Amino acid sequence: MTLxxxxxNVAVGTTTxxxxxxxxxxxxxxxxxxxxxxxxASGEVHTAEHVLVRVHxxxxxxxxxxxxxxxxxxGETQASIxxxxxxxxxxxxxxxxxxxxxxxxxxLHRTVGNPAAKAGIDMALWDVLGKAFGVSVTDLLGGYGAGxxxxxxxxxxxPAAMVAEAARMQEQYGITTFKVKVGRNPFHLDVAVCRALxxxxxxxxxxxxxGNRGWSPADAERAMSHMADLDLLFAEELCPADDVLGRRxxxxxxxxPVIADESATTPGEVTRELLGGSADxxxxxxxxxxxxxxxxxxxxxxxxxxxVLMGNQIDGQIGTACSVAFGAAxxxxxxxxxxxxxxxxxxxxxxxxxxxxSGGTLHVSGAPGIGVVLDPDKLAYYRTDx
Amino acid sequence: MTLxxxxxNVAVGTTTxxxxxxxxxxxxxxxxxxxxxxxxASGEVHTAEHVLVRVHxxxxxxxxxxxxxxxxxxGETQASIxxxxxxxxxxxxxxxxxxxxxxxxxxLHRTVGNPAAKAGIDMALWDVLGKAFGVSVTDLLGGYGAGxxxxxxxxxxxPAAMVAEAARMQEQYGITTFKVKVGRNPFHLDVAVCRALxxxxxxxxxxxxxGNRGWSPADAERAMSHMADLDLLFAEELCPADDVLGRRxxxxxxxxPVIADESATTPGEVTRELLGGSADxxxxxxxxxxxxxxxxxxxxxxxxxxxVLMGNQIDGQIGTACSVAFGAAxxxxxxxxxxxxxxxxxxxxxxxxxxxxSGGTLHVSGAPGIGVVLDPDKLAYYRTDx
Numbered sequence: 001m002t003l004x005x006x007x008x009n010v011a012v013g014t015t016t017x018x019x020x021x022x023x024x025x026x027x028x029x030x031x032x033x034x035x036x037x038x039x040x041a042s043g044e045v046h047t048a049e050h051v052l053v054r055v056h057x058x059x060x061x062x063x064x065x066x067x068x069x070x071x072x073x074x075g076e077t078q079a080s081i082x083x084x085x086x087x088x089x090x091x092x093x094x095x096x097x098x099x100x101x102x103x104x105x106x107x108l109h110r111t112v113g114n115p116a117a118k119a120g121i122d123m124a125l126w127d128v129l130g131k132a133f134g135v136s137v138t139d140l141l142g143g144y145g146a147g148x149x150x151x152x153x154x155x156x157x158x159p160a161a162m163v164a165e166a167a168r169m170q171e172q173y174g175i176t177t178f179k180v181k182v183g184r185n186p187f188h189l190d191v192a193v194c195r196a197l198x199x200x201x202x203x204x205x206x207x208x209x210x211g212n213r214g215w216s217p218a219d220a221e222r223a224m225s226h227m228a229d230l231d232l233l234f235a236e237e238l239c240p241a242d243d244v245l246g247r248r249x250x251x252x253x254x255x256x257p258v259i260a261d262e263s264a265t266t267p268g269e270v271t272r273e274l275l276g277g278s279a280d281x282x283x284x285x286x287x288x289x290x291x292x293x294x295x296x297x298x299x300x301x302x303x304x305x306x307x308v309l310m311g312n313q314i315d316g317q318i319g320t321a322c323s324v325a326f327g328a329a330x331x332x333x334x335x336x337x338x339x340x341x342x343x344x345x346x347x348x349x350x351x352x353x354x355x356x357x358s359g360g361t362l363h364v365s366g367a368p369g370i371g372v373v374l375d376p377d378k379l380a381y382y383r384t385d386x
Numbered sequence: 387m388t389l390x391x392x393x394x395n396v397a398v399g400t401t402t403x404x405x406x407x408x409x410x411x412x413x414x415x416x417x418x419x420x421x422x423x424x425x426x427a428s429g430e431v432h433t434a435e436h437v438l439v440r441v442h443x444x445x446x447x448x449x450x451x452x453x454x455x456x457x458x459x460x461g462e463t464q465a466s467i468x469x470x471x472x473x474x475x476x477x478x479x480x481x482x483x484x485x486x487x488x489x490x491x492x493x494l495h496r497t498v499g500n501p502a503a504k505a506g507i508d509m510a511l512w513d514v515l516g517k518a519f520g521v522s523v524t525d526l527l528g529g530y531g532a533g534x535x536x537x538x539x540x541x542x543x544x545p546a547a548m549v550a551e552a553a554r555m556q557e558q559y560g561i562t563t564f565k566v567k568v569g570r571n572p573f574h575l576d577v578a579v580c581r582a583l584x585x586x587x588x589x590x591x592x593x594x595x596x597g598n599r600g601w602s603p604a605d606a607e608r609a610m611s612h613m614a615d616l617d618l619l620f621a622e623e624l625c626p627a628d629d630v631l632g633r634r635x636x637x638x639x640x641x642x643p644v645i646a647d648e649s650a651t652t653p654g655e656v657t658r659e660l661l662g663g664s665a666d667x668x669x670x671x672x673x674x675x676x677x678x679x680x681x682x683x684x685x686x687x688x689x690x691x692x693x694v695l696m697g698n699q700i701d702g703q704i705g706t707a708c709s710v711a712f713g714a715a716x717x718x719x720x721x722x723x724x725x726x727x728x729x730x731x732x733x734x735x736x737x738x739x740x741x742x743x744s745g746g747t748l749h750v751s752g753a754p755g756i757g758v759v760l761d762p763d764k765l766a767y768y769r770t771d772x
Contacts, residue, residue, distance in 0.1 A: 097525075097529065099526075099529040100525075100529040100530070101528055102528035102529055102530035102715065102717050103529065103530050103531070103717075105717075106530075106717050132519070133518070133521075135485060135519075139485040139486075140485075140526075142487055142488035143483065143486040143487050143488055143489065144486070144488035144489050144492075267685075267688055267689030268689070268691065270689055271689055275661070295681075296685040296688060296689060297685075297689070298685075299653075299681065299682040299683075299685035299686055299689075300685055300686050302653055302682060302686075303653030303654070303656055303657055303682060303683070303685075303686030303689075304657055304686070305654065305657065329488065331488050331489075331492050
């Protein structure tokens, strides 16, 4: 069916729910080494051990997405993601239309946890829908824009090395927003890094800090008072949310809004952390809430009047394409630079056409679905199940 | 493009954003008399004076929706809806892709108020998308189910007449959920109606009450204490939200959850009313928030952990088709019966195939878009601009 064949206000579409019946779900483990390992308060990453999720329909459509295992944040491993998809989720999907997303989610959510596995399936289903309709997921979700400004994450190092890394990202990719990993003890080295960045770049860059829960609440408060003159955008997860009262005091005294990331990954957690005074803003990561769940959290945050930021689950290129597809779809997610550059530190990826950041921006490809195409040779090389 | 022509995971869709360029927006006034006028605390309706919104694209697609004027609730009139669409909104839409919904909303929301006009445009755009993709709006929005249980609104009358009306709706349409209009002063007649209904039907029916702000907060509290034994589901807008402290006391003392309807029509109002203790649940009406805004409020309510109900803006059949299209799309909106039967009191409508309620359920047609087709002769007869 081409659109030119459609006419008037009479329904003439040929796609039906039956056409998009899911026939097969694959969870393919792969491993790609990092060229430059990423270091932060809650861990280090040397190899991307992710799972490629592929959803096949009776019509021969194939939707793809990426599920990164983050045992220190969500408890999932590459093996657990494969196991829950193969053993529980695939049988719940097969025979169902890819259009029946809310019914599918009701089934998947009978299983507790496993956010990356659920999110991978959700995004692969949206990829199917975009391909079936011939439109990008960005347009399906809202169609706000064509890309996002990129924020780059600066991992632990000495001040001079982190300034040099920021300068390189600015020169090579035009990136001017930096998320500085903090949370080392004592905190003075991290403060020195932030000060060195502000002194090196002046007002030409946006800076915010992410502690990955590395500090105590009192040290978070002290560190932020040392950085009150640095015009930071946000402070993210400097201390654990489970240090409940200490965290609330930190949020009350913090000179900039505090972003909840790993402490607010479900709508219920978002409500509790915001209303409990443990956060002022929310990080949205499609790698853990998919497109469907991320839109719920986005709408909730908008309704409550708090800012959101598109975060990065140390995504590969497929995951990054998912993040920008979602972020570009909405006005609110497009307001701030998105964390879309972690893939630059990986030695390779699975895509036929690598993503490119230029002028500080990552554009959505505009192709149907998530808009990326796998390279079969790379998949064969990096997959670890054969 | 048929789905059979699609293959593999390579993007081969032919639909592009350019294809769905909006070329024309119509706001057509029409008037259809009621066979049985509806009476409630904030007014009476004898004639449906609504506006048919039609959005045309360069490809010849036509999306439709219905905008009902409710001057006593939102300040809009049939003339104001036409004026704001013709004068402000149509020029902001023309030349834009129907896919760019978030960008379109950013433009429309520069104009304050005018909720029914904005909602009509939003739903007509979704109708275009469904027709372009060949799928129902229900599937586009979430694809949860195929229809909703129906709740029927019982307008003011004597107890025996309202029991008879409920019996007729049960017998003729299988409807077993009733929203009882209350808010008359003194309140004893309304209490007698609810008691008569419970005595006549026992546990075979669900009952809730809607006061359309007709009582004072103290009288609302007294009336509800007289009905505490009637196993009501909810109490809706018994007193004005602007009686702020009195309303909060009523909500605290009410034996059943209190629904905010006309007091919580935007995400910001929803947050204020719920967190301020002025409501426990939210009525969603696509006639005032469209599909896009209704999904925002739904997700916000889900995140905050409050119930929702699909309400009725005294919709005609097009508006009712829009309500059920949205309600059937999500698990949360499908949980309660939706208010989908007001059109039964109208003497006629604009559709080629009238909606039918049977077994207490209204099904979505499943046809692409909102799934309804206009009867050109009826439109020519009832439109009032020619």
